[in-house]
């Protein structure tokens with residue numbers, strides 16, 4: 464007798480969605496129908512005209528040729544761990560206590576959540592925000608408590624809302640700064656207010672700073688860990704975005720704060736040892752990246768800033784769309800000024816125009832519906848074409 468439930472997916476998978484890739488199912492239909500496709504859904508610079516800095520490639524290749532192909536120490540090779548620590552100190556981090564490398568920032572985030580919270584605990588996460596956090600919470604049987612970012616306040620976190628939603632099972636507040644999908648950057652005041660809440664309620668802050676070096680108009684990015692020495696702060700970063708190599712899956716976590724967090728660090732280290740190590744030869748690129756001159760950054764930022772300006776000017780001139788100008792990243796999160804469900808609107812737009820965008824509601828349960836995310840990594844002429852397609856679609860839509 465066959466048990467039909469034996470092979471069904473576990474319940475924890477039911478709530479896991481990832482809008483950025485889910486939209487591809489719709490895009491495939493548009494492609495099959497012969498549309499000229501413009502993919503603006505994935506934050507992968509290497510699909511466009513951005514190349515990994517050659518000195519990083521050289522470091523990784525020579526490590527492979529030098530037979531650095533065995534297992535590495537679990538937290539990472541010493542020169543990489545040291546380079547991450549030194550870079551953090553240069554950025555003003557206080558009380559750095561631990562560093563470990565990970566399979567992209569993603570794995571570090573999962574490890575740090577899993578080592579901190581038990582099933583039923585809750586994690587306070589931004590909305591709009593990168594969907595990995597709610598997906599991991601589902602996987603780990605943790606509750607996601609969303610807090611809104613305020614669009615009319617440059618997408619800053621609503622600190623009052625966070626403070627009203629902390630309860631005795633809250634373990635951490637997540638900050639994504641610069642933010643995916645809004646491109647916003649937190650002000651010093653906002654960071655200090657959030658640190659004060661964490662201090663008062665004895666919470667950990669997860670500060671995802673994976674876009675920290677992609678900042679426009681000379682704006683400043685302030686690392687959360689540079690503002691406090693007595694609050695546990697875990698900062699996530701990696702080579703994926705600022706060093707243009709997301710496919711390498713090289714990330715890390717830096718734990719800073721008071722010495723009382725050692726038991727938590729011990730828990731993380733156990734998990735890190737259990738998965739042996741991350742890609743060994745690619746870790747040799749980390750010191751080269753962090754100690755280097757960052758020559759690739761000024762031209763990368765200049766290109767991105769121009770592309771951001773094109774997209775924001777064009778979108779803000781379309782009746783029915785408005786957008787807050789991003790201060791960093793390569794994303795913009797425009798608002799649909801019409802009464803429509805974003806997933807239906809974006810699906811229709813993809814099918815009719817071939818421009819692939821991500822519906823806003825994929826980025827959290829608050830302040831995200833009625834928006835969409837657009838990646839402005841492609842060349843200007845492609846972005847112009849995409850905006851023209853969006854404009855014609857909107858004009859047609861408004862007439863019906």
Ligand code: PLP
Pocket residue numbers: 506566567568569570593639642643671673700701702703709712713714
């Ligand atoms: N954090 C944020 C805010 C991101 O946008 C992303 C990827 O898009 C990640 C983490 C994942 O980084 P990684 O590719 O290093 O795992």
